[in-house]
Amino acid sequence: MLSDEDIASRLRRQIAEGDLLDADGRLPPERELAQRLEISRAHLRRVLDLLATEGTIFRRRGQGTFALPPPATDAARLKPLARRITPAEVMEVRLGLEPTLAALAARRATAQERDQFAQIAAATQAAADQAAYDTADDVFHYKIAEMAHNALFLSMYEAIRSVRREAIWTRQRAETYSDAVFSQLAHQHQTLAETIIKGNAEGAEAAMADHLRTVAQTLAKA
Amino acid sequence: MLSDEDIASRLRRQIAEGDLLDADGRLPPERELAQRLEISRAHLRRVLDLLATEGTIFRRRGQGTFALPPPATDAARLKPLARRITPAEVMEVRLGLEPTLAALAARRATAQERDQFAQIAAATQAAADQAAYDTADDVFHYKIAEMAHNALFLSMYEAIRSVRREAIWTRQRAETYSDAVFSQLAHQHQTLAETIIKGNAEGAEAAMADHLRTVAQTLAKA
DNA sequence: GTTGCAACCAATTTCGAATTGGTTTCGGTA
DNA sequence: TACCGAAACCAATTCGAAATTGGTTGCAAC
Structure with missing residues (x-):
């Protein structure tokens, strides 16, 4: 079983390399990303909470999760x-x-x-x-x-x-x-x-x- | 035949009295207002151009014509x-x-x-x-x-x-x-x-x- | 108690239809 | 010819419904 920190560092590396990101710096939706990493959504969210707290990612309801500051609404x-x-x-x-x-x-x-x-x-x-x-x-x-x-x-x-x-x-x-x-x-x-x-x-x-x-x-x- | 200025002063008075305005200070659409005043839309628009130039009304495509500054888009x-x-x-x-x-x-x-x-x-x-x-x-x-x-x-x-x-x-x-x-x-x-x-x-x-x-x-x- | 799962909530996006001011076209009339 | 009115069309916005997405809660299993 991978620890939260294991997943977190893996995500940090992939984000830094731009692996998971689309053109606007957006990560896949949580439900999809959890499947891809083969972990539960709750587990993924614990990890994303970490990255958000340390400032690595920005999350916004209805828009998504971003590796850069999120776009203006609408x-x-x-x-x-x-x-x-x-x-x-x-x-x-x-x-x-x-x-x-x-x-x-x-x-x-x-x-x-x-x-x-x-x-x-x-x-x-x-x-x-x-x-x-x-x-x-x-x-x-x-x-x-x-x-x-x-x-x-x-x-x-x-x-x-x-x-x-x-x-x-x-x-x-x-x-x-x-x-x-x-x-x-x-x-x-x-x-x-x-x-x-x-x-x-x-x-x-x-x-x-x-x-x-x-x-x-x-x-x-x- | 009423002159542009006749219509204009009539509109100015009705706007000042709040007659034509809804709760947000909006006038009826041009097509409807023209019918109500029994003039053509082109004629009405000439008059509205006057009022807009003098600052009495504010017009914005897709939103309407207002007696107060228009609301922000969306x-x-x-x-x-x-x-x-x-x-x-x-x-x-x-x-x-x-x-x-x-x-x-x-x-x-x-x-x-x-x-x-x-x-x-x-x-x-x-x-x-x-x-x-x-x-x-x-x-x-x-x-x-x-x-x-x-x-x-x-x-x-x-x-x-x-x-x-x-x-x-x-x-x-x-x-x-x-x-x-x-x-x-x-x-x-x-x-x-x-x-x-x-x-x-x-x-x-x-x-x-x-x-x-x-x-x-x-x-x-x- | 923690974990995983699902359902639900809240904010946003998306798409299409309708609305509205702006512009052009065209026929009629003086 | 020049102006007028009507209609059609264009451009920007609004509205509504459906889908998307992060956030939250409840529930069952271990």
């Missing part, structure tokens, strides 16, 4: 909007929202969340290539929105995230930061992570604004 | 969210969003929009009772979001608006401002309107933050 509704939106407009909204989210996260994150967030921040620093950085950056910003502990705010950040994914221009961007910009972004992530983990709300707000201004300027030049 | 989806949200959380989001919207509106509003906005602001000052103030205040804040000229931002403000309407607590709030608070809100509206119309972005941002803090404090005491 993401399809945002498609027509995504077509009318420019990158500059999205950055404008992010600059309006995310500094506030960072301040709230610094004030409200639980001890466990701060631990998880430290690991996520480290992952953005360790990213080997652009694709790895993009994924880690996505999780980094999502986690901040989550730590703000305001469901309405989170749903808005998810809307931004969905619009960015739906929009055409995300697929055609060159998406290659210069080394100088890249190290600047990495340094900003570090400052941001430190202020949030320490609970410095004003510092986090300023650091997020600083970070997003850099991103916006880089996009504007491209 | 507003039903926000119902489960509205149940989990507290007034304090909504005010938190408004404080995060609306000062930025006010700044953008001050920078980007067209001359025509500033004229309309001046009238809307005057309506909030002239409100005779609480119900009239609530309606005028609703239009006031919506117009600011509209003048920011960012579709993603506007959709987020509409989400806030829908959540407030769906939430249970909006129906049970006492909803009676004291005279002192009321005159303070009126003065803040005036400052806000002046800064936006003059194009003073920083002033508008500060004035909106000031205004929303007052509203939040008033709600917190209740």
Whole structure:
């Protein structure tokens, strides 16, 4: 009989390799996955509870289980909007929202969340290539929105995230930061992570604004 | 034969009296309204174009024609969210969003929009009772979001608006401002309107933050 | 008591039909 | 020719029913 931890590490490896994931980072439904692993659904759910607690997966009733932050509910509704939106407009909204989210996260994150967030921040620093950085950056910003502990705010950040994914221009961007910009972004992530983990709300707000201004300027030049 | 302006003023009066409106401030569909007024749909649409341009009505394909700002698309989806949200959380989001919207509106509003906005602001000052103030205040804040000229931002403000309407607590709030608070809100509206119309972005941002803090404090005491 | 299983619950998605504002076409009339 | 009205068509949304999916409970077996 395999222990929970045996199954968990097996799942962690398969998720990391992208084995079980579809194009949107979604795992198979629990009923199907349990059959495939030849364990009961109750057993699988115990394991998934582990992975969800440690932040490896995201689960949402009616949508599924994801290895990345879940899509906004009814993401399809945002498609027509995504077509009318420019990158500059999205950055404008992010600059309006995310500094506030960072301040709230610094004030409200639980001890466990701060631990998880430290690991996520480290992952953005360790990213080997652009694709790895993009994924880690996505999780980094999502986690901040989550730590703000305001469901309405989170749903808005998810809307931004969905619009960015739906929009055409995300697929055609060159998406290659210069080394100088890249190290600047990495340094900003570090400052941001430190202020949030320490609970410095004003510092986090300023650091997020600083970070997003850099991103916006880089996009504007491209 | 009635002129466009004859029909228009008749419609303006009926809308003001709430004659044609259902509970959500919605007018009958164009096909039905045209029959009832015994004019052609093309004629009616010319008149509605007038009213829409002057800001009396809001039209949205697939939803209808409204005498108040239209509901968010797929507003039903926000119902489960509205149940989990507290007034304090909504005010938190408004404080995060609306000062930025006010700044953008001050920078980007067209001359025509500033004229309309001046009238809307005057309506909030002239409100005779609480119900009239609530309606005028609703239009006031919506117009600011509209003048920011960012579709993603506007959709987020509409989400806030829908959540407030769906939430249970909006129906049970006492909803009676004291005279002192009321005159303070009126003065803040005036400052806000002046800064936006003059194009003073920083002033508008500060004035909106000031205004929303007052509203939040008033709600917190209740 | 724990485990496995099934049924049920709650939120979402999906799909198709109906609704509604927006646009075009076409015939008639002045 | 120019305008008007009617109808058809287009585009976005809403609505409802069925299916999907994570979350929860009850039950029987060991």
